[in-house]
């Protein structure tokens with residue numbers, strides 16, 4: 001099988017390369033990253049990849065100066081990598097909603113996409129479902145991979161609902177969130193991930209995005225999706241059938257498993273994970289999320305009920321505020337305060353086009369600047 005990877009230099013991208021090395025029967029035709037050109041070049045050498053791409057056109061000549069591979073740049077380069085005729089599967093693991101364009105083009109060209117990027121699905125998933133109803137997406141996000149695996153062989157009409165599990169993040173048991181530091185936020189109790197998604201896990205925005213992703217991926221209404229806090233992160237999500245039977249997918253928390261499943265699907269192969277030892281797991285706990293302490297989860301439900309351009313507005317406002325927090329320019333609680341206000345004030349479009357979404361994202365940028 002031949003694949004390309006968009007976002008190879010990130011957390012999911014590096015894990016994808018570990019899985020490719022382990023599986024041995026996959027050829028990588030192209031890889032794309034952002035600013036980490038040295039790592040991109042090293043990856044291309046190690047894996048014998050003929051084409052490399054940076055998402056940033058201003059870095060094109062620098063990339064050309066450090067590699068003898070074919071170099072592509074910018075959004076055109078990403079789109080080319082997503083649609084290479086010889087490629088069977090495209091892994092999209094870059095960060096941010098700009099992943100939408102390569103995703104859209106890959107699906108239009110009938111590629112199977114192993115999708116880790118969540119912002120593109122949150123912001124543009126309605127458009128994808130409308131315009132490419134037969135799209136082949138295999139989710140890499142662990143919760144959606146679990147649901148996808150549980151749904152195999154089931155009739156969707158016999159599914160009562162989806163139960164998404166959440167670790168609860170580092171502040172599950174903390175009452176006062178006003179003095180939280182960046183270091184505390186980045187110390188996730190069970191998962192090792194990129195910075196943006198780690199902050200989103202601490203605010204539970206990530207779980208809110210996952211509710212929206214589940215609506216998009218499985219075409220199931222939000223009221224049929226429940227979130228349950230499960231601190232051990234052993235059950236990655238569940239589905240409940242109309243007869244009350246529940247199916248779950250369990251493993252130690254390690255993104256290499258959902259990545260591998262997305263690469264080998266519909267087959268399964270021996271993985272790099274150690275088998276679950278139930279005697280080692282002392283307990284599996286479940287709690288109701290605190291919607292008052294983590295209002296962004298509640299907001300995500302409200303937003304996907306109305307849908308339209310609101311999920312894109314939510315995603316953009318969160319992206320800007322998380323970046324500000326990462327740069328030390330705002331506090332942890334500022335993220336939720338500002339995101340809620342921006343979404344409340346947003347001009348609503350019910351059936352947005354791609355340009356309506358782009359306009360909404362621009363409006364969010366300006367609105368947050370106005371509030372500074």
Ligand SMILES: NC(=O)c1ccc[n+]([C@@H]2O[C@H](COP(=O)([O-])OP(=O)(O)OC[C@H]3O[C@@H](n4cnc5c(N)ncnc54)[C@H](OP(=O)(O)O)[C@@H]3O)[C@@H](O)[C@H]2O)c1
Pocket residue numbers: 006007008009010011012013032033034035036037055093094095096098116117118119140141142191192193194195196197255
């Ligand atoms: N990490 C996880 O466990 C996990 C789990 C589920 C879902 N996800 C989702 O997967 C995506 C990636 O997460 P991550 O944790 O791997 O993030 P990450 O470690 O921050 O990596 C982001 C990747 O995207 C590249 N990139 C940055 N800006 C870009 C742009 N404008 N266009 C194209 N590529 C760009 C980065 O390149 P450089 O580093 O070279 O700049 C890097 O390769 C996110 O949507 C996240 O929500 C992640």
